[in-house]
Amino acid sequence: TQLLEQSPQFLSIQEGENLTVYCNSSSVFSSLQWYRQEPGEGPVLLVTVVTGGEVKKLKRLTFQFGDARKDSSLHITAAQPGDTGLYLCAGAQGFNKFYFGSGTKLNVKP
Amino acid sequence: GAGVSQSPSNKVTEKGKDVELRCDPISGHTALYWYRQSLGQGLEFLIYFQGNSAPDKSGLPSDRFSAERTGGSVSTLTIQRTQQEDSAVYLCASSPHTTEAFFGQGTRLTVV
Numbered sequence: 001t002q003l004l005e006q007s008p009q010f011l012s013i014q015e016g017e018n019l020t021v022y023c024n025s026s027s028v029f030s031s032l033q034w035y036r037q038e039p040g041e042g043p044v045l046l047v048t049v050v051t052g053g054e055v056k057k058l059k060r061l062t063f064q065f066g067d068a069r070k071d072s073s074l075h076i077t078a079a080q081p082g083d084t085g086l087y088l089c090a091g092a093q094g095f096n097k098f099y100f101g102s103g104t105k106l107n108v109k110p
Numbered sequence: 111g112a113g114v115s116q117s118p119s120n121k122v123t124e125k126g127k128d129v130e131l132r133c134d135p136i137s138g139h140t141a142l143y144w145y146r147q148s149l150g151q152g153l154e155f156l157i158y159f160q161g162n163s164a165p166d167k168s169g170l171p172s173d174r175f176s177a178e179r180t181g182g183s184v185s186t187l188t189i190q191r192t193q194q195e196d197s198a199v200y201l202c203a204s205s206p207h208t209t210e211a212f213f214g215q216g217t218r219l220t221v222v
Contacts, residue, residue, distance in 0.1 A: 006152070033210065042114070042201055042213030043153075088152060090211070097166070098143070098211055102152035 003027055004091055004101035012107040016078050021104045023089035024071045030092050032065055032072045037086040037103075046074075079108045112136075114214035116202050122220045123192055131187040131217045135204030143203045143211065144177055144187050153201065159185065192221045 004025045013019055023032070031050040035043035047056050049065035049072065056063045060083075062075040076083055089101040115134040123129050135142050140161045145153040155169035159179045170176070174192075179185040189196055199218050203211040 035211075040215070042203070042215050043211075044213070045210050048210060097141075097158055097160075098205075099155065100145070100153040 003099040004089055006087075006089060006101040006104050008104060009102065010105050010107075012109065013079055015080055015108055015110050017108075019076050019079055019106070021074045021076075021087055021106075022071070023073070023091075023101050025091060026070065027091070027093065028069050030069075030094070032069070032092070033090045033098070034063055034072070034074055035088040035090065037088060038084075043086075043088055076106075079106075081108045081110050084108050114202055114204050114212050116200075116214035116217050118217060119215065120218045120220075122222060125194060125221055126191055128188065128190045129192055129219065131189075131200050131202075131219070133185045133187070133202030133204075133214060135183065135185070135202070136206075136212055137183075139204035139206050139212070140182070141205040142179055142185050143205070144185070145201045145203065146198045147201055147216070148198045156187070156200075189219075192219075194221045197221045 004023055007022045031048055033048045034046045036046055037043040047063045049063055052067045052069045054065045060077045064073050084107050087104045090098045092098050117132045142159040144156040146156055147153050157177045158166040174190045177187045197220050199216040201213055201216045203213045205211045
């Protein structure tokens with residue numbers, strides 16, 4: 001079983017639409033990261049959130065860490081084809097050990 | 111180098127053969143992870159090294175899988191008697207004393 005569950009698993013939308021990806025767990029994490037992976041590459045870090053209730057914005061991407069530090073969401077406004085990829089959340093418990101979610105595969109059609 | 115380096119980038123092997131996958135982490139990173147990824151899906155944790163501590167091997171799927179990290183730097187993942195279900199992309203990541211993992215580009219293993 002996965003410690004972190006992501007939903008939806010797959011998402012196909014038109015350019016310009018908004019979307020939200022969820023990352024949920026019954027466990028508490030000291031921090032949570034979001035990564036994006038493109039085909040043939042390793043995942044690349046987008047953001048780290050560490051405080052319950054924290055909201056971070058990165059251009060059209062908004063990341064939120066749940067108050068209880070068990071869940072997180074990633075919201076993309078006005079999606080673009082360049083946003084296409086696999087989005088992974090990862091939670092850290094203790095010093096440096098990460099647990100990854102199952103991923104959300106996003107396809108943004110022009 | 112500037113990033114995590116993995117070799118080979120691609121490996122095709124016959125069923126039953128042994129393979130070794132190599133990871134050169136970023137210099138100074140004390141933590142090193144191996145993950146397996148099938149068909150662009152999520153990451154399956156295999157093993158975790160942190161400094162001189164005993165590695166966390168809880169994710170290794172069978173005793174055919176083993177890994178070592180020499181001198182706190184380079185790591186080798188060995189798969190003995192490979193099976194077709196071992197075909198996947200094997201990703202290595204290293205981490206400093208922060209909450210961020212840096213990944214290599216992976217080794218695509220195909221067992222035929």
